[in-house]
Amino acid sequence: MSDKYKANDPAGIYFITFSVVQWADVFTRREYCEIICNSLAYCLKEKNLTLYAWCIMTNHLHLICSSPMLASTIRDFKKYTAKELYRAIQQNPQESRKGWLSWLIKSGGELSSKHEEYRFWQPGYHPILLDNNALVDQKLDYLHRNPVTAGFVEEPEHWFYSSARDYAGDHGRLPITFIQ
Template identity: 85%
Template structure:
């Protein structure tokens, strides 16, 4: 088995990405985004997740992070947020895509190797070891420019669900540890 996308060193910093099944645009309601933010904050406080940078897009999440138990922290984060976002979709009277999203998430679960009731996140989290400053800067720029490239905002710090605001000298949504 390849070690290419495994977080093997608990003392290192990784760039990770986790995406919604079928890259479905789920994070279009503030309520769903807040579930992700609150869960990340919990992982910071209770699971020793250090976040250096982050960006939540409509269908995926990027983190530059480290943790003594990164794989299990991300596993628990995904399991908890999958349940909470799915429940929020079901209970949201403004969700015009409720039937479609429910079908998509349930179908992904049925088709999964574990034949789960539902599946919200794609398998894995694609950790990339940031072993030098050039790679760290490249991923930091990529992560913060994601909403600009998608055409959602003109400046990275205008995106509410990102650490770009912190890097621009303002207080963002989550506490971060600056990359030195």
């Protein structure tokens, strides 16, 4: 088995991405983004996750982070948020896409190799070790410019669900550690 996309360095800083099944635009509602933020805050406090940068897009999430047990932290994060997001979608009376999203998430589970009840996230998280300053700068710029490139905002720091505000000198939604 390849080690290309494994978090093998417990002291390493990694760029990782989580994508929703079928790239469904789930994070268009604030309450779903808040589930992600609250879960990340829990991992920061209880799971020894260090968060350097983050950005929630409509159908995926980027993090630059580290943890001595990154794989298990990510596994737990994805498992918990999948359950919470699925439940939130089911219980949201304002969710006009409930039937479609439920079908999509259940189909993802049925089609998975484990034949799960449902699957919210695509498998894996594609960790990329950021082992030099040029790579750190490239991924940090990519992550923060993602909402600008998508045409949602004109400046990275205008995107609420991102650490770009912190890097612009303002206070963001989650506590971050600046990369030295």
